[in-house]
Amino acid sequence: MAQVLIPTALRAFTEGNSSVDAAGKTVGEVIAAVAEQYPDLKLHLYEENGTIRRYVNIYIGDDNIRNLGGVDAPVVDTDTVMLVPAIAGGVR
């Protein structure tokens, strides 16, 4: 299982867990497995059409999946997948 690192901004939706193990052959499958485990996370990760929201970047190791083939990027069990959402800190 790959390790998925959850940023502070999304931990309220993963019972406070900063790291979640999830299975999948591609990064898209891994993220879907995390969302299945924590359904409250779905609205934050997916657009209505099912694509990953554009304010969330996904990294495997220190590479953005954009450079690795997007959600089809292959994942192996030793990989660390990281969600990197935009943060602003403001009032709105």
Added chain:
Amino acid sequence: MSVIESIIPDERVEKLSNAEISRYSRHLLLPQIGLDGQEKLKAAKVLIVGTGGLGAPLALYLAAAGVGTLGVLDFDVVEESNLQRQIIHSTRDIDRPKVASAADRLKGLNPDIDIVMHNTMLTSANALDIIKDYDIVADGTDNYQTRYLVNDACVLLGKPNVYGSIFQFEGQASVFYAKEGPCYRCLYPSPPPPGLVPSCSEGGVLGVLPGIVGTIQANEVIKLIVGGGNSLIGRLLLFDSWEMKFRELKLDKDEECPICGKHPTIHELIDYEQFCGLKPDHEPEPVDTIEAKELKARLDAGDKIQIIDIREPHERAISPFEGSKPIPLGQLVRRIEEFDENEDAVFLCKIGQRSIFAIRALQEAGYKGRLLNLKDGVNAWARDVDNSLPQY
């Protein structure tokens, strides 16, 4: 490695006075800075957008370092709850404009530099005019619309944008300089929908965190001015102060980027309120609301109402709401079966923002009963109904 030569042109550089040589001797002794670097710092003009958590350490360190012209931009006044982290302001400054308070502190720290106050909100109408006079912009903003505005203005004017951002215990920093690497839009093409990400006023922030991230920004500003070192251009630094962990991610220029890519489609500043979904025609359907006094009247009349407190236990403890059922925001959809669709449900949080999101999440999950948002949250309840409770 991303080594940048000094962005300050030699012709603007003037010699240091003997007094300045004494003042900055610890810089002059560093071969990486020396007389040349300190003269460049003196010639440099840096605009700090926002004099809040990030802007405070940024401005203090850049003033101390002898940056010759520091612009400070903010439209806000100092509030008591700012002082937990915005160390440039003092208790006696409460209710003063932040730029005035900041300018006083900076002049006291270093009377030899020029402080330019911009007591205004940065907008599409004034951004290019303000930023064009500066060499570098340091972004200490706290909202997406200004963040995209700063990014776009810097790309259009060819200025480096030293970026920092914070939330709770987590920070990000990078240098966006489209001539040399990616811009903010390359990383985040569009902002989150309004309300989806809680703000610091609801989510909280460790006071030290902007101190650390803002100081990292100041460090990057100084390297751009003196030249050399390894810039954060093309790298995103992530910092988790609770885990005490720094991570670094590669950041590539997006060739499809609408403003700095190969075929840009944005050639001037746009309407950032609209871009960030903050204009009424882009906002989702409003949710039904109930005022604190109205809720009190209905409860006194014996109406059956489910009152759902979506705050986490530590936050409920600050100002508990008697008779409510606690279901944290992050568990609502999973616990949808616990609601009775035949009874009105009132959702409450601190200021009535996250509770809007709670209602939308349940609606999207297919809940059919009536959902009401307690307007302005438990702070309104404390203000209008039960004065024994604190507002926070």
